[in-house]
Amino acid sequence: MFKTINLSSQIKKQLPAELVQFTQAAGEVACRQRQSLYLVGGVVRDLLLGRTNLDLDLVVEGDAINLAQRLTQVYPGKIITHPRFNTAKLQWDKWSVDLATARSETYAKPGALPSVKAGSLENDLSRRDFTINTMAIHLDPSHYGELIDLYGGIYDLEHKLIRILHEKSFTDDATRIWRGLRYEQRLDFHLEETTLKLLKRDIPMLDTISGDRIRHELELVLKEEFPEKVLRRAEELDVLKWLHSSLRGNGWLAEKFRQAREISYPNLPPVGLYLALLTYRLTAEENEQLISYLRLPKSLAQALRDTSSIKAKLRSLADSKLPPSGIYRLLYGYSPQAITANSLASDSSVACRHIQLFLNKLRYIKPSLTGYDLKRMGITPGPRIKEILQLLHEARLDGKVKSKRDEEELVRGWVD
Numbered sequence: 125m126f127k128t129i130n131l132s133s134q135i136k137k138q139l140p141a142e143l144v145q146f147t148q149a150a151g152e153v154a155c156r157q158r159q160s161l162y163l164v165g166g167v168v169r170d171l172l173l174g175r176t177n178l179d180l181d182l183v184v185e186g187d188a189i190n191l192a193q194r195l196t197q198v199y200p201g202k203i204i205t206h207p208r209f210n211t212a213k214l215q216w217d218k219w220s221v222d223l224a225t226a227r228s229e230t231y232a233k234p235g236a237l238p239s240v241k242a243g244s245l246e247n248d249l250s251r252r253d254f255t256i257n258t259m260a261i262h263l264d265p266s267h268y269g270e271l272i273d274l275y276g277g278i279y280d281l282e283h284k285l286i287r288i289l290h291e292k293s294f295t296d297d298a299t300r301i302w303r304g305l306r307y308e309q310r311l312d313f314h315l316e317e318t319t320l321k322l323l324k325r326d327i328p329m330l331d332t333i334s335g336d337r338i339r340h341e342l343e344l345v346l347k348e349e350f351p352e353k354v355l356r357r358a359e360e361l362d363v364l365k366w367l368h369s370s371l372r373g374n375g376w377l378a379e380k381f382r383q384a385r386e387i388s389y390p391n392l393p394p395v396g397l398y399l400a401l402l403t404y405r406l407t408a409e410e411n412e413q414l415i416s417y418l419r420l421p422k423s424l425a426q427a428l429r430d431t432s433s434i435k436a437k438l439r440s441l442a443d444s445k446l447p448p449s450g451i452y453r454l455l456y457g458y459s460p461q462a463i464t465a466n467s468l469a470s471d472s473s474v475a476c477r478h479i480q481l482f483l484n485k486l487r488y489i490k491p492s493l494t495g496y497d498l499k500r501m502g503i504t505p506g507p508r509i510k511e512i513l514q515l516l517h518e519a520r521l522d523g524k525v526k527s528k529r530d531e532e533e534l535v536r537g538w539v540d
């Protein structure tokens with residue numbers, strides 16, 4: 125007989141009191157409904173590792189939407205339901221909890237989204253990606269805190285191993301390749317030997333996954349604390365070239381990602397900045413290939429295109445005699461993430477200084493006089509006004525005028 129591991133003290137130690145109470149109350153409500161409720165997936169893994177994780181995933185053998193509705197009577201909050209999968213999300217000011225009906229999945233063909241039907245907890249755990257993500261905790265009052273470990277998740281946690289559940293796992297769903305690298309690098313684990321062998325074998329299965337889903341995986345990578353570790357490993361295993369053959373996950377990238385974090389602190393760098401650095405060394409044409417493969421949304425696509433356009437102007441930006449108005453003209457209108465990516469990537473200290481000047485100061489400078497003021501000064505409405513405003517803007521940028529009065533004087537000089 126296995127010894128039962130009870131994690132209730134870990135739960136109390138690591139989760140905020142409100143969430144602990146919620147798990148207890150939810151277990152009681154489910155029990156009264158004759159449904160069994162479990163905490164599953166990442167939060168169980170992280171409880172055992174002592175890592176903070178407040179994303180509670182619950183699985184119920186029964187009916188998740190029905191249970192969620194009952195729970196909102198005890199814990200009033202927002203409820204979002206997905207009847208197709210019989211899942212629900214409960215949201216309060218500070219927390220949210222996902223509730224799913226235990227289900228089994230089958231894959232009609234590799235890379236397809238699975239067909240889903242209601243099932244047992246066991247079914248639900250057997251469809252998961254890695255053993256360390258298959259553990260569950262009973263929330264039923266008479267078993268509260270008891271660990272369910274059907275696939276040796278504890279063993280693999282202790283031995284720091286990322287292991288798939290069956291030989292066809294990566295074929296069924298090749299996004300697990302990226303997921304595996306992510307967990308391995310985040311937790312400082314290793315891909316278990318057979319898993320690694322199968323992963324390598326199944327890399328070509330990444331072609332069965334839609335660009336949208338690959339993009340989603342890449343975004344998850346870029347939201348990790350140290351994405352460069354995942355990208356380096358992806359290069360080492362030849363996974364990265366499946367995104368684009370010209371991408372590199374080497375030391376240069378690691379250094380640039382580190383700098384991106386430094387300048388973004390205390391926030392994490394936006395995905396667009398990381399992506400611009402990752403693709404920095406691609407040609408404009410290669411960029412376009414990646415944009416269409418990943419079906420990047422407009423704003424990200426624009427950031428990559430802008431990065432490429434600015435890169436082509438770096439030589440001009442590196443001219444130490446360039447006046448502020450010249451810097452402004454070169455950088456105006458581009459996405460700030462693209463501009464920042466170039467300042468991190470450029471080797472020229474002059475270009476970097478100019479870019480910093482633009483980002484910190486020049487982009488906010490505007491003339492004081494408006495078109496309306498110019499009309500009031502007797503200038504006939506028309507293209508002339510626009511021209512004068514532009515000249516004023518340049519004079520402001522170059523420090524030739526410092527006040528509204530200076531500007532008026534300058535305009536009078538031009539008009540007279």
Ligand code: ATP
Nearest residue numbers: 165166167179181251252253254257258297299300
């Ligand atoms: P993270 O800390 O990265 O959020 P997580 O374990 O919570 O880790 P999610 O992506 O939130 O991961 O997914 C929740 C659970 O769903 C996982 O623990 C895993 O068991 C399962 N899962 C997610 N994606 C897959 C997949 N592609 N194949 C199999 N199981 C998956």
Ligand code: MG
Nearest residue numbers: 166167179181
């Ligand atoms: Mg999660």
